[in-house]
Amino acid sequence: MVQRLLLAIAGGYFLAAGFAALMSLALSRVMPPSEAATLMAMPAFVIYFALLLWSFAERCLTRLWWVLGLGGALAFGGAEMLPALTGAPRG
């Protein structure tokens, strides 16, 4: 139970923040970065909310670990790598 709670609160946040960071970085190619960051940070709360609910509904803890942990790590890793991959300057 403690594990699930930690996974839901910390893991859910990790994935939501990582996804929003990756998307805002990608979107700042097509709009000003301030707009992209604001555009992704607002739905990030809703995504976090959905992930919280799912974490309490999902029976399989291993799946939670995979999706939240690996998904979040991939999102943050991607956000770090994206500027290097596309060769474009940041911001």
Place this chain on the structure above:
Amino acid sequence: MGWLHTWAGVVLGALLFAVFWTGTLSVFDKEIDRWMMPETRLAATDRPSWPPLLDTARELAPDAPFWSFFLPSERVPVVRIFYRNSAGDFTFRDIEPRTGVLLPDAGTLAGTRFIFPFHYSLHLRWNDLGYWLVGLAGMATLVLLLSGVVIHRKIFMDFFTFRPDRKLPRSSLDLHNLTGVLALPFHFVMALSGLIIFFTIYFPTVVSIAYDGDRAAFNRDAFGSFQRDAAGVPGSLAPLDRMAAEATRIWGGEPPYFVRVWHPGDVSATVEMRRTVARSVDLNVDAVHFDAATGEVLRTHAAAPVVHVQRFIAGLHFIQFEHWPLRWIYFLLGLSGCVMIATGYIYWLETRRKRHAAQGLPGVRIVEGLTVGSVSGIVIATLTFFVTNRLLPFDTSFVGQDRAALEVWAFYLVWLVTFAHAWARHGRAWREQCWAIAGLAVLAVVLNAATTGDHLVRSLAHRHLWPVAGMDLLLLFGAAVALLTALRLARRGSAPGPSQDALKEAE
């Protein structure tokens, strides 16, 4: 979902109640300021007079890196200047807008500087801990609301059901459902918009990754912040009236509500003006920056579309626009949220009381103390804050704490005492704290009349004293509700917990 609703509610309910309660009071934070700062109970003025205001600022803060002026509005009859004092502390004073007369140091943080920041930061500044706790409470509110709807069997029926004559668990559950369902959209929007207001705190990585850590660049792009370095050479200041008129023209007739002089007295000083938020829902970020010496426009800023959406959501939460009926509705819906939390606790207690007693479990005892301290306790603490404000003379200081800090200490110490009392006086705590609420509320009204002369007959007769009258009337109303609750509890003997406990906090 049932266990989630129960556990999250019991564990976080106390924090939620504190946030809901101070948020509800913050709807009228500026009116609380008038009540707690009698020297600012002035008749409203239309336009400030700049030359005397600037003289006052020069005298008050000659070497400050900036002067921020919040101009008078429908709800605030004074100019409030924020600056850094010689010790480097961020501080403020109130000024009479027409004459520039510096009003005496209020010696209180009152509504806008204590109750309102408590609502979103709990005054825990260390590592933004308070913001994160309130953010957690906000997410928990969303989860609680949704799980509350899911565990409902007859949501439509419950909407019309309140059986106050039934046994306590049933009637408190009815009231819990009624307030929860009736105000569901409001609570949901308030929790989500409250989170979105502080997205740069809650999702700092989104901003820092997009800007490679350069937060200042984000603030410039999103909110139009702008300043240039001081040159160290003395310079002049062109008339602010003319700049304000120019800004008003740019904004199609809407005046500035905020004026900041950067590096006053320096040759490269700039003047920042921000457009009023009184006439539309969104907290716009429209700005005009002037060269202070020439009065020429250096830069204008208006929100880009997405930031505009964010400012609209923030405006929904802040309700800074002029709309009295809506302000009262926010207040009442906020109170209904307080009732929802309190009745949720009471339902939990009453459905477990017998079983816990039979099995010798301590749960009910612990949670009951928590409930009493966090519901009636914070109301008592708030009233103590008001009463202390009317009792402490100007320039009081005690063990190195100034008057404003002493008021805050009174709030926290009394709040602690209410928790201790709730556990010590098991079974009688509700009743006794209701008596305390009634007594303190009446005392606050009496002290206001005695120390300022603005008793109800007088405050009701003068338009500019209506905030004071409103606060006095709400205090008396709250005292009456608390009194009735206490009497009813006394009649029931030691039976605990009335279903309408939270109602008594009509402030």
